[in-house]
Amino acid sequence: MDFVIFGGSVVTMSERGIIRDGAVVVEGDTIIDVGRSDEIRRKYPRYEKIDAGGKVIMPGLINAHQHAAMSLLRGYADDYPLKEWLEEWVWPLERHMTGYDIYVGALLTAVESVIGGTTTINTMYHYMEDHNEAMAIAEVGLRGVVGHVCFSWRKEQDIKALEDSARRWHRGADGRIRVSVDPHAPYTVDPEYMRELRAVTRELNEKYASAEAPVIWHIHLAETSDEAQKIRESFGI
Structure with missing residues (x-):
């Protein structure tokens, strides 16, 4: 599908700055031209036209940290301190969630992301086959x-899930999906397991990834003021 989005203020994210009454030309999945609306419309007369008058045309936003399926838990016990929220409310509920629950929650988040202009999300949650x-x-x-x-506390289950997710999904959906290895946090993943997960990450990269699309890490860090003390108490470091 080839089309021109015209009439809006184009945020180029380059030295060209903002183009008022600008236009963007798309061929297939590639932006091939950017410029003023009048020039672009003359240059591409047969392309489908999308009128963005009064709007902003800009690159998609990126959500760098998310738990997509947790849209289903929105507002749930969210006035508790983190430790109590996790241990007494969230984790007990999550034990009853099915893969389909996770899929539906992520589907809601994905649709809301598109509506809000976000086109890429980095999400950490429980993977099910x-x-x-x-x-x-x-x-x-x-x-x-x-x-x-x-x-x-669930190393064997984790390793199996990481292998399956990388095998089935890394560089999947025409390259739109990548996989990451996600230790929850330094207070829930002990130092030995952290090292094991680094080794697993290297193995997954060798089997399924490339330099352009590596399997990366994603971890919570420094979430609360007492986290360093909790880590010292838990692991003696």
Whole structure:
């Protein structure tokens, strides 16, 4: 599909700055030209036209940290301190969530992302084989980095999920989906397991990735003022 989006203020993110009454030309999945509306419309007369008058035309936003499926938990016990919120409210509820629940929650987030102008999300959650966040992101048409969250108390389950997600989804959906390895946090993943996950990441990169599309890490860090003390107490470091 080839089309011209015209009439809006184009934010070029380059030395050209903002082009008032600008236009963007798209061929297939590639932007091939940017300029003033009158010039672009003369240059591409047969392309489908989309009128963006009074609007901003800009690159898609990127959400660098998200738990897409947790749209289903929006507002749930969110006035508690982090430790209590996780241990007494969120984790007990998540034990009852199915893969389909995760898929539906991620689907809602993906649709809301598109509506808000976000085209890429980096999400950390529980990966399941039957339904998962990657399926939802691919279905809606977003780009995404999809990670399985890892904890010290379920190493065998984590390793299996990481292998399956990388095999099935890394560089999937025409290259729009990538996979990450996601230790939950320094207070829930002990130092030994952190080292194991680094080794797993190297193995997954060797098997499924490339220099242009590596399997990366995604981790919570310094979420609360007492985190350093919790890590010292838990692991003696």
